[in-house]
Amino acid sequence: MEKLTIVKVGGKIVEEPTSLKQLLTDFSKIEGYKVLVHGGGRSATAIAAKLGIESQLVNGRRVTDAEMLKVVTMVYGGLVNKQIVAGLQAIGVNALGLTGADLNYMRSEKRPVKDVDYGFVGDVKEVNAGILADLISKGIVPVLAPLTHDNAGNLLNTNADTIAGEAAKALAKHFDVTLMYCFEKKGVLLDENDDESVIANLTPALFKQYVLEKTINGGMIPKLENSFEAINAGVKQVVITKADQIHTQNGTKITI
């Protein structure tokens, strides 16, 4: 199978013109087939605030009422996604921006209300990998916004890490997939005060131990849980790294 690299980057990097430009240059250097998945939470929060809409986060996830859904549809699907697409085209990458509604490539269901009502947030139910694989094989580079749809006319807000993980799992049937999650550090750190203390390799056993010891905590836990789930579902490797390392693939490598 051909190699495919799926890179997920957070909001901060793609929302600043300078860091975005560097990211796109680094991304363009990745050889072979590739996909970019982006966030945009900071812009959504900023624009919502200007519109008089308060952002509410529970466990790091945005509560999405009807007005906030409009904001994230504008910001993720429009502003952030299209600026990335235009930036990639300018350096010769044939990008195509997609939400889950486009080509019905990712269908979700509104999250059931339990302790928290997250509102218009979608849990992924189905990925149409064939249509994505077909585009990728033609040299097209999908740029995935963190939006899905319920195939009943409603867009839903879905975490970009989840989009990347679900796309990676589904595409693992068609490609040898490397899934890269980018964040502020060069990888998962043993010591949060030492940026060079990158854990080179992480297995499920080590992960459990680090969580118990609280070496790994906060938002890194769901990111790593998603990573192991992806590996178990056929993704070849997951790499947790800093955005400026994506073309080297250095960072924390997740394996079974």
Next chain:
Amino acid sequence: MEKLTIVKVGGKIVEEPTSLKQLLTDFSKIEGYKVLVHGGGRSATAIAAKLGIESQLVNGRRVTDAEMLKVVTMVYGGLVNKQIVAGLQAIGVNALGLTGADLNYMRSEKRPVKDVDYGFVGDVKEVNAGILADLISKGIVPVLAPLTHDNAGNLLNTNADTIAGEAAKALAKHFDVTLMYCFEKKGVLLDENDDESVIANLTPALFKQYVLEKTINGGMIPKLENSFEAINAGVKQVVITKADQIHTQNGTKITI
């Protein structure tokens, strides 16, 4: 050649949930290959106003400064486009939302400043019809937002009528194209106070006469000029009609 219908609808219809739903149902009834081109100016004006950005129109065209470009990128490329795509998917139409940057399908250049500085407005220079035709032939229905790009990293605001006309001309090499412009009336009217006074057929000679007599005026003139240009460039027919007539193709038929 196979038949292709390109429908351009204005902002008003796609911005109201009820009229949008009816439009998408009517659009889905059009047989054969199809493309939808949409505006969104009212939403852009409303959201810009909420953000404290004043909309300025010259000759019916929006002046697009850097802040307004962000607004139209959000509203046209995100909010309006993705709501249409999700709505079409819900009724079994395999929609794909595109700006000119996506797949580099439509490249423009920033309009030179003459009497008026329109700002980040793009005049279309190149349409990559092959990539659109390939998607259309697979049963995919492109939904085109009124945004282009300069292939140097910048999105540009381009009138939806122009997008529809340029796409129609370029696709005329691949399909028998019918281009439909929808507006509030059932066609071009002989008497603006009589909604039933639809001109059934319009030729260049008749058009000139009506303009001189001021029977045809205002925003209808550039619309019709675009129509004749499209016909001269190989588009089979242009129909000016009301949105609720798109599946019947009644209205004013433009021919050479």
